[in-house]
């Protein structure tokens with residue numbers, strides 16, 4: 001007779017068995033398994049059940065009150081979302097740095113355009129001026145963060161490649177290439193969307209902006225090529241294998 | 250009739266930030282329970298609940314309406330709890346690292362008291378369970394906590410972990426085995 005496995009006993013205890021009846025039948029007829037089942041139940045029933053501390057009926061309201069002011073921080077300007085893309089959390093984004101530089105430039109040019117346009121209303125022009133400064137500051141801090149992250153990512157990559165065998169490192173590099181490629185396509189879309197936003201908001205600045213964005217696109221292309229060549233170089237330089245390589249960390 | 254979670258999510262996504270309140274009020278208690286089971290600390294659990302809703306709000310566009318919003322929230326709670334446990338300052342690590350020493354304490358306990366004091370064993374058990382939970386993987390811990398303490402269905406556990414039911418059952422099983430290994434020596438002392 002085949003006895004019940006530990007797994008079957010655990011599943012039976014938690015009533016998640018696929019074959020509850022046959023387990024039951026076996027237990028009824030097998031003293032050995034019954035003893036094992038009893039031992040399992042003894043342990044599990046000995047686990048002290050600490051009561052969960054009470055929360056008042058209006059706990060949800062309290063949570064909301066604490067939460068609500070923090071939600072405003074979540075309304076992220078669209079350019080900052082560039083750095084918070086869900087699908088690529090750990091992707092090195094060093095090639096975004098020149099993109100941001102170009103955007104700072106674009107903002108600057110838009111600002112120039114605005115100041116030339118002689119708005120009838122000085123208040124409006126001051127607001128625009130402030131907005132421009134805000135934009136530039138935002139881009140600048142995004143740029144700094146991007147540079148910091150990208151150098152960290154590159155260092156991590158380098159360290160990792162140094163420990164992996166050549167063939168497997170190549171595999172990794174290939175995977176990274178693909179990721180970068182996908183990110184690139186995504187970024188093109190993002191840039192287009194940004195462009196459309198700007199176009200709507202600032203129809204007059206359209207032409208200048210278009211040139212800047214074209215410039216930006218070629219810059220990021222160049223940066224992509226540079227990133228790829230760095231990756232290939234790194235893969236070629238890696239020493240012979242050390243520990244077995246695991247691609248999933 | 251009450252709006253479904255998905256309907257409210259749609260409202261929030263459409264820009265009605267205050268509609269999020271409905272979701273907060275609806276799910277706070279359950280999230281607190283889960284966070285408390287995961288972290289073992291009341292204040293941590295409160296913080297995890299906050300963090301969960303904040304993240305949920307921030308990433309609401311990642312929620313797939315075909316799925317259960319509750320399970321999605323629980324998943325975030327689990328992640329926040331695990332993050333928090335990983336960020337713990339070393340003294341907690343130390344207390345966990347000390348648990349093997351507790352065996353000595355038990356020896357002396359068994360030696361000095363012919364029938365071990367129930368309260369002492371209970372306290373020791375509790376400590377052991379916490380230590381054992383701390384050593385489980387995130388998946389095992391979540392599955393064990395949800396099934397053992399909260400009596401959640403395997404389907405729900407699978408949804409929280411983002412795995413199928415058989416994988417969810419495996420997590421429960423592995424969690425049980427590890428906890429059991431931790432507790433059995435202690436329990437044999439009491440017999």
Ligand SMILES: [Zn+2]
Nearest residue numbers: 003004030033
């Ligand atoms: Zn048997």
